[in-house]
Amino acid sequence: MPGFRLQRRREVADEALVRSLFAEHGRAMLAYATQLTRDRAAAEDVVQEALVRAWRHPESLVNGKGSVRGWLLTVIRNIVTDQIRARNARAPEVRESPVDVPSDEDHAEQVVNAMVVVDALSQLSTEHREVLEQLYLQGCTVTEAAKALGIPPGTVKSRSFYALRALREIKSLSPAGTERSAS
Amino acid sequence: MNINHVDLAGYLTKSLDADEHRQAEEHLATCAECRAEAESLQEWTMALEAVPEAMLLDGPPDDADLLLQRTLRQIRQESSGANRRRSTLVGIAAAVVVAAAVAGGAAVGRFTSPSDAPPVAQPPTAAVSSGPTAAPGTRTATAVDATTGARITVALTPAPGWIRVKAAVAGIPQGERCLLQVVDKSGKVTLAGSWLVSEAGADDGTTLDGSALVPLDQVGSVRVVTEGGKQYTSVSL
Incomplete structure (x- = not known):
């Protein structure tokens, strides 16, 4: 049955896309989702939903201005934000403790920046990015970073200083610079 | 100051x-x-x-095979369920992805995107060491052809002056005699492999291991054409 064949072929092709996204970005997606939800099981559900959305709208993966990873992480953030909003909307009926919900929201807002940071880092020069990753993401001391990068400690210090300033030029971290929909 | x-x-x-x-x-x-x-x-x-360090890492998450299986199951269900109003596949130009250049230990990898790359996907990936998946510097990309429905996923691993090409190609009918070609930035075409699509290949896709005498930074795209010159799919890098 040719119809079936065609359908089957599409499925195979579709799965290849999802598998490749998972293979390349799965770790980053799950790390971000886990940070947002603070719950591995919930994070896995969010990643699953994000991959399904990518599969439904493959064109949007590449039509945006940002990177594929940026798109995927944005989708993750939106899913988590929607969940929090939905929970908030339900709150009066189920009498959720009013303390819990805002704290979720606060937490989410704090880590929303992670995506912004990852995107901004990708725009830095390699030298700048490396030194910031060593110092702040991996938590190395200046001496350790100098050794890992094969540059003098003084260079680590000055380079990281200029790298931070470059980041500041690229993106604003202030709340005014982040999008908040007021629905 | x-x-x-x-x-x-x-x-x-x-x-x-x-x-x-x-x-x-x-x-x-x-x-x-x-x-x-x-x-x-x-x-x-x-x-x-x-920022969790893992957000900069490439590769699949640890211990998450079930997650992938669950996701694929959901996709299969949705796809067979409504047989899709989405009857024609929307084409993706190129979902470009990642590469983790790594030099062991604590060294930091980087993605180098060619400065004249299309404004499409600039992976923000700076990966830190020991990604379990790809060899250092490997670049992968996926694309679907909107007209033929054929898909290609390629992984290009650099060697000095040439590349190893791994490709998964799906959506090409049985009996087609296909060529896997690497097109460099000047438009020069290099053959990386050729095959005849089998019945199984038509159903489940075909995986290929090839190579091409093109330096990684000179690769413009990888495509699948038939001997007769029909292009099934192409992916930009």
């Missing part, structure tokens, strides 16, 4: 000794200019510290 008042670089990298640190704090307490500078940069150091 500010930087002359106090060793802000040392302060922000926490590399001052106790005395120097105290002096810096004293200065910051009194100098509004330096304080403003320090605070605005500290916003970034804190934001960086809050």
